[in-house]
Amino acid sequence: xxxxxHPGDDRLIDLAASLLPAPAASETLRHLASxxxxxxxxxxxxxxxxxxxxxxxxxxxxxxxxxxAIAASLLVxxxxxxxxxxxAARRHDVEYWFPVDRETVLVRAGAPDPGSAVFxxxxxxxxxxDAARAVALLHGRExxxxxxxxxxxxxxxxxxxxxxxxxxxxxxxxxxxxxxQPDRDRASWILYAALAGNGxxxxxxxxxxxxxxxxxxxxEPARRALARSGKSDQ
Amino acid sequence: xxxxxxxxxxxxxxxxxxVRALGEKLRSAPTRVEASGIVSEIWVLLNLALQKYARRHxxxxxxxxxxxxxxxxxxxxxDLVRRLDSxxxxxxxxxxxxxxxxxxxxxxxxxxxxxxxxxxEVSTPEGFDxxxxxxxxxxxxxDEESPESGVDGASYARxxxxxxxxxxxxARRAWYLRVLYEIGSAEIARDPAVATTPAGVDxxxxxxxxxxxxCLAGKGFPAxxxxxxxxxxLWEMTSRKVEP
Numbered sequence: 001x002x003x004x005x006h007p008g009d010d011r012l013i014d015l016a017a018s019l020l021p022a023p024a025a026s027e028t029l030r031h032l033a034s035x036x037x038x039x040x041x042x043x044x045x046x047x048x049x050x051x052x053x054x055x056x057x058x059x060x061x062x063x064x065x066x067x068x069a070i071a072a073s074l075l076v077x078x079x080x081x082x083x084x085x086x087x088a089a090r091r092h093d094v095e096y097w098f099p100v101d102r103e104t105v106l107v108r109a110g111a112p113d114p115g116s117a118v119f120x121x122x123x124x125x126x127x128x129x130d131a132a133r134a135v136a137l138l139h140g141r142e143x144x145x146x147x148x149x150x151x152x153x154x155x156x157x158x159x160x161x162x163x164x165x166x167x168x169x170x171x172x173x174x175x176x177x178x179x180x181q182p183d184r185d186r187a188s189w190i191l192y193a194a195l196a197g198n199g200x201x202x203x204x205x206x207x208x209x210x211x212x213x214x215x216x217x218x219x220e221p222a223r224r225a226l227a228r229s230g231k232s233d234q
Numbered sequence: 235x236x237x238x239x240x241x242x243x244x245x246x247x248x249x250x251x252x253v254r255a256l257g258e259k260l261r262s263a264p265t266r267v268e269a270s271g272i273v274s275e276i277w278v279l280l281n282l283a284l285q286k287y288a289r290r291h292x293x294x295x296x297x298x299x300x301x302x303x304x305x306x307x308x309x310x311x312x313d314l315v316r317r318l319d320s321x322x323x324x325x326x327x328x329x330x331x332x333x334x335x336x337x338x339x340x341x342x343x344x345x346x347x348x349x350x351x352x353x354x355e356v357s358t359p360e361g362f363d364x365x366x367x368x369x370x371x372x373x374x375x376x377d378e379e380s381p382e383s384g385v386d387g388a389s390y391a392r393x394x395x396x397x398x399x400x401x402x403x404x405a406r407r408a409w410y411l412r413v414l415y416e417i418g419s420a421e422i423a424r425d426p427a428v429a430t431t432p433a434g435v436d437x438x439x440x441x442x443x444x445x446x447x448x449c450l451a452g453k454g455f456p457a458x459x460x461x462x463x464x465x466x467x468l469w470e471m472t473s474r475k476v477e478p
Binding site for chain 1: 277308462
């Protein structure tokens with residue numbers, strides 16, 4: 001490295017994480033010692049590495065795990081009965097599959113390009129009810145506005161993989177109230193499942209009540225869901 | 235080229251391969267303790283990488299504060315570690331380029347989400363780099379001497395290391411975290427090597443500052459802003475040990 005080439009962020013991360021071989025580390029450190037701005041950037045990265053270490057998610061201690069296991073085994077009989085009933089009820093909410101077809105993606109994506117292949121694969125996976133695969137293909141990937149139905153599909157896939165918070169977040173970004181019908185109701189039903197799965201019972205009930213209050217595809221399912229949640233509240 | 239411009243992905247970067255290798259290692263980790271150590275290293279690398287990308291996206295779309303960037307990275311890294319833990323995500327299954335692209339997208343989404351939340355808020359962006367200040371030493375703002383005080387970083391670093399050797403290991407760790415990284419007392423208190431309350435950290439640091447001032451003055455160095463090069467020398471002296 002010459003005096004005029006400043007180390008990039010990647011090099012500084014490698015250095016802070018002690019990944020660089022000794023000669024490269026020495027060379028970089030020599031540069032940092034003579035470049036105040038670079039030293040400051042490195043210090044900033046070092047600070048964030050330390051802060052990350054201090055904030056790292058705690059691993060459960062073995063004794064705690066044992067305690068939890070014992071407690072869980074004592075409770076398991078009582079809880080199993082309740083869970084079975086609850087799951088049976090929730091399954092109705094989770095089982096919904098958003099209707100999406102390959103043509104939707106092809107038509108909306110316009111001219112074929114390598115990037116659209118992954119969307120088509122995701123649709124195929126979802127249509128096979130392989131939600132995990134659809135999530136794996138689309139999670140973290142930017143979905144263009146022209147493919148908004150895919151966002152609803154992905155939210156539904158998250159519900160199926162029980163990543164309810166992700167589903168909720170995705171639908172929130174979509175601004176369901178701005179969607180055309182029938183997508184608005186379909187997205188609302190998925191949102192209901194996400195909220196219910198996320199333990200946000202009151203918000204879930206509000207969504208279900210809104211769906212139950214108007215004629216449509218989800219009028220009856222929403223009424224049944226409200227009835228179930230009413231029973232579980234008693 | 236300014237140092238700040240050097241944010242492009244470096245094809246020779248080692249951290250993506252390290253994350254992937256750790257992911258592979260995690261699959262066959264024989265004990266919970268070993269798995270926890272692996273996850274800890276992945277956690278730090280993900281935080282740093284996500285911060286890098288978040289900074290880049292924040293720079294492109296309007297700045298967020300350093301704390302915002304840190305918060306985004308931390309939240310997204312926590313999500314990835316949760317998925318790693320539940321075997322829902324495996325970095326070993328990705329190429330380095332795919333891993334970088336994924337992290338970049340995740341960071342960008344975090345930036346976009348936060349900016350959406352803050353859209354209507356008026357904020358004062360902070361710089362990402364907080365200069366070492368006399369406040370870290372317990373002085374008042376405005377007390378700072380010019381970095382061009384004639385003291386070279388290497389000598390100052392040696393003096394600091396010698397003086398810090400007189401502190402207990404616990405106090406030294408707390409002092410380094412504050413002076414080198416300006417980390418707050420609440421966070422320092424959580425460090426396993428420090429393990430005390432935030433008030434305990436404050437009291438410990440007050441004693442350290444006094445001891446360091448006296449020691450440095452005895453060597454002819456005033457306690458003040460560190461001259462350029464000091465941080466790097468100190469890091470070099472200490473990074474291969476447990477601290478800081």
